[in-house]
Amino acid sequence: MKFKTENAIVLVSGGMDSALTAALANKNYTLSFLHVNYGQRTEKRELIAFNDIAKYYNVKKKLVVNINYLSHIGGSALTDRKLKVEKANLESKKIPTSYVPFRNANILSIAVSWAEVIKAKRIFIGAVEEDSSGYPDCRKEFFDAYNKMISKGTKPNSKIKIETPIINLLKKDIVLKSLKLKSPIHLTWSCYKENKVACGECDSCGLRLRGFQKAGINDVIPYKKILNYN
């Protein structure tokens, strides 16, 4: 086994993408895991997935942060109970109502504060650009701009950088790569709506199911309904 001298923080939502990102970061870094509750509907289920994945990777440093101010601010179907979680429309070019305004910038700023204190030089996030919901804060150019901002806003010797190792992958390839690297897909949770059996219809279920179907593999978690995305 390679001796890992550098620390990295991995943002682990509990979904399939962040679990694979952890698998990739685990090759070269000692991992610390950050999870954020922001008043989303599936907060409790995601936290279980986070803890299960942390256990799987034997992660010593975990930080769970509550930023439910995002649900007070509102503006998203994920946090505002007055808005309905829409059914997936994977062909649409519009930003869906599940978009939580500037959520990733909020989460990354927490990660950078923590990184400055625990002296981690890398922050891994499992954002996906192409095969995704089209959120503005999931695009490569957003993370590039964020990295420039970090270098201006932290101590000169901090040298913290965000890594987005799966940003250009299709969901199909995320499934295949997860299996290859033994990422614990069985422990993950993606559904935006339900906490026990995934709805199969929201944006996140739609993207996940389409990925599995295009990879020709059956997902292991339970669904209420499985639509055909092929």
Added chain:
Amino acid sequence: MKFKTENAIVLVSGGMDSALTAALANKNYTLSFLHVNYGQRTEKRELIAFNDIAKYYNVKKKLVVNINYLSHIGGSALTDRKLKVEKANLESKKIPTSYVPFRNANILSIAVSWAEVIKAKRIFIGAVEEDSSGYPDCRKEFFDAYNKMISKGTKPNSKIKIETPIINLLKKDIVLKSLKLKSPIHLTWSCYKENKVACGECDSCGLRLRGFQKAGINDVIPYKKILNYN
């Protein structure tokens, strides 16, 4: 009176700089005020100042957010009770222990999330670069980089921009301008350490007192000790 059609969010810590920034923003915008508690020692006193200043400007929309995860993360004398608040050393080029890692990025990300929802195009922050403690997240180039990052990470029609109208002012000029614009200095609180009578010795008191002394004006708030900075 000019009719103000545009909304702006002002980050109001409760200090002299943010009060003047509110006075400047008030010329052209309808104001919404954001205040953040982050587990700092003077949290309660700053919140009183925030509410007093909001009342002074007749602000309708106020948001107070608790991000005490910053104190769990630690690394600063302002939030970590194990570290001592140092006496001001205004000539030092070192970043003082009062620096809260990446604090302003955390606060700004909350402001941008809120701005996207309430459709505010401007976010005002009373950061000061030269005549300050040398925090990396108070520099002009940090805010420039932050603005680029916002434009990549928000909806295309959001067009949110951070404004730093006093970033190049000396504290002396902040005092003089505050008086000229009738900014409510008497309602503000700057001390990092005490909640009733300002210590007069911490970095923030030092910068404030030096500003008043160089302007040839007496501060109106009470101090335990007034050192001579002239």
